[in-house]
Amino acid sequence: MPSWLTEWEDEDPIEHSRMKAIERNAEALGVSTRQMMESAGRALAEEALMQSPEQVLVLCGRGNNGGDGFVAARYLARTMECSCIYVSGDRKGDSAANLKALTACGIPLHEVSCREDISRLADLFSSADLIIDALLGTGAGGNLREPIASCVAMANESPAYILSADLPTPGISADAILAFHRSKGIATSIADIGIPLEAECFTGPGDLLSIPKKPENAHKGYGGKVLVVGGGPYQGAPYLAGLAALRAGADIVFVASPHALDCPDLIHIPLPGRISGEEICDLLIKYAREADSVVIGPGLGAGSHDVVLRVAAAARRAVIDADALRLPLPAGGETIYTPHAGEFARAFGRDRSGNNETDAAIVRDACTENGIILLKGPTDIITDGRRIRFNRTGVPAMTVGGTGDILAGVAAALFCRMPAFEAAAIAAYVTGRAGEEAALAIGDGLIASDLLLFIAQILYGD
Numbered sequence: 314m315p316s317w318l319t320e321w322e323d324e325d326p327i328e329h330s331r332m333k334a335i336e337r338n339a340e341a342l343g344v345s346t347r348q349m350m351e352s353a354g355r356a357l358a359e360e361a362l363m364q365s366p367e368q369v370l371v372l373c374g375r376g377n378n379g380g381d382g383f384v385a386a387r388y389l390a391r392t393m394e395c396s397c398i399y400v401s402g403d404r405k406g407d408s409a410a411n412l413k414a415l416t417a418c419g420i421p422l423h424e425v426s427c428r429e430d431i432s433r434l435a436d437l438f439s440s441a442d443l444i445i446d447a448l449l450g451t452g453a454g455g456n457l458r459e460p461i462a463s464c465v466a467m468a469n470e471s472p473a474y475i476l477s478a479d480l481p482t483p484g485i486s487a488d489a490i491l492a493f494h495r496s497k498g499i500a501t502s503i504a505d506i507g508i509p510l511e512a513e514c515f516t517g518p519g520d521l522l523s524i525p526k527k528p529e530n531a532h533k534g535y536g537g538k539v540l541v542v543g544g545g546p547y548q549g550a551p552y553l554a555g556l557a558a559l560r561a562g563a564d565i566v567f568v569a570s571p572h573a574l575d576c577p578d579l580i581h582i583p584l585p586g587r588i589s590g591e592e593i594c595d596l597l598i599k600y601a602r603e604a605d606s607v608v609i610g611p612g613l614g615a616g617s618h619d620v621v622l623r624v625a626a627a628a629r630r631a632v633i634d635a636d637a638l639r640l641p642l643p644a645g646g647e648t649i650y651t652p653h654a655g656e657f658a659r660a661f662g663r664d665r666s667g668n669n670e671t672d673a674a675i676v677r678d679a680c681t682e683n684g685i686i687l688l689k690g691p692t693d694i695i696t697d698g699r700r701i702r703f704n705r706t707g708v709p710a711m712t713v714g715g716t717g718d719i720l721a722g723v724a725a726a727l728f729c730r731m732p733a734f735e736a737a738a739i740a741a742y743v744t745g746r747a748g749e750e751a752a753l754a755i756g757d758g759l760i761a762s763d764l765l766l767f768i769a770q771i772l773y774g775d
């Protein structure tokens with residue numbers, strides 16, 4: 314396996330939400346949940362066999378953790394006395410399929426729906442010498458409901474060795490915990506369930522799962538207020554960034570630019586021909602303080618850097634793009650820098666080598682304390698100085714002018730509601746995917762504004 318993939322893995326233990334994202338990314342790479350479940354269940358059976366049990370009881374919940382338990386029971390039943398207690402109710406496809414497969418294997422299966430059902434099965438708990446806890450995994454939440462609460466109590470009273478699948482069901486006294494893929498906080502061992510490292514090193518559709526959903530009672534402004542400062546030599550650039558921010562979920566977008574373009578969705582703050590001078594600076598600082606995030610740079614041209622520095626410093630969250638990427642490096646409270654190779658060399662004094670492994674180290678080392686770098690290229694590199702994510706979405710047709718402005722706008726909108734690293738990684742993924750979809754629909758003649766509708770669809774279409 315290439316070293317640049319292993320070196321940049323997230324740290325253990327892994328958050329449950331990140332694990333779900335990785336599983337979704339693995340699915341998109343062609344490794345189905347069914348395959349992962351089979352590997353997890355088999356690993357669980359092998360771990361159980363290491364205790365040389367004679368009588369195994371497998372406890373299965375309604376989620377995928379229960380599915381892992383059904384698979385383990387299928388393997389164990391071949392060589393020993395094995396029974397299974399499972400919580401009644403609807404189950405997802407893969408878990409349901411594994412329950413069906415187990416039914417056909419003819420091992421004793423006990424469906425339970427209440428505390429009394431569990432009490433009637435007390436003998437199974439007292440006679441087992443090994444219990445597999447596949448009741449709840451990463452989907453556990455809130456107080457334990459019946460019959461799971463009674464299952465946990467009975468398991469704890471039993472003399473059996475308790476092996477928990479992935480992580481212990483809350484309240485259970487596990488003797489061993491076999492985590493799948495990565496530790497979820499506590500694990501005595503970890504099983505490889507075939508998730509490719511690419512599922513975590515590269516962005517994927519799973520990364521979108523962490524975007525906060527708009528609540529039913531969302532008030533105006535929930536999506537965030539974005540200020541874009543730019544224009545001048547390239548008049549359309551800040552408007553593309555502004556429209557992209559709206560399509561990516563921002564509620565209100567101001568564009569401070571010398572040129573008024575006909576764009577009814579955006580609020581234009583008129584500026585005189587050059588973005589310089591005390592008065593302009595004071596005006597922009599006032600808007601920057603009120604915004605949830607500020608994009609500075611699209612279409613700006615050189616010669617405004619004194620204003621850029623002061624406006625960025627007034628922003629809680631800043632996205633520094635294009636002509637704002639020069640020394641001294643502007644910084645907001647938190648900052649996302651979005652350079653391409655040339656801008657990266659200008660603003661960070663380092664050249665991109667063209668090799669992902671080397672570049673990852675170069676970009677990571679260039680990170681400032683509160684800064685995220687999103688280095689754009691055939692493979693984008695996103696880093697906070699510790700974590701690294703690669704993005705390989707996108708098509709050659711995206712070399713057309715304006716796609717970088719769109720990326721900056723998407724990042725700014727997500728940044729209103731998400732941490733910088735995640736916002737930058739998702740922005741790179743979504744903009745590339747939008748380019749892929751636009752190229753499918755239009756071909757090589759696509760223009761940057763063609764990406765806008767696809768951005769909304771990819772982010773919020775389902």
Ligand SMILES: NC(=O)C1=CN([C@@H]2O[C@H](COP(=O)(O)OP(=O)(O)OC[C@H]3O[C@@H](n4cnc5c(N)ncnc54)[C@H](O)[C@@H]3O)[C@@H](O)[C@H]2O)[C@@H](O)CC1
Nearest residue numbers: 336349350376377378449450451452453454456457458479
């Ligand atoms: N691609 C995947 O998603 C994979 C998941 N795997 C396994 O699936 C697990 C996650 O699966 P799920 O997301 O289905 O979640 P779980 O299997 O942890 O459980 C979710 C179910 O438990 C119920 N539940 C949650 N909290 C409860 C409580 N306090 N009292 C009673 N019932 C409660 C929910 O209503 C839901 O039906 C992982 O821990 C891992 O073991 C593995 O099979 C590998 C692949």
Ligand SMILES: [K+]
Nearest residue numbers: 446449478480
């Ligand atoms: K478990």
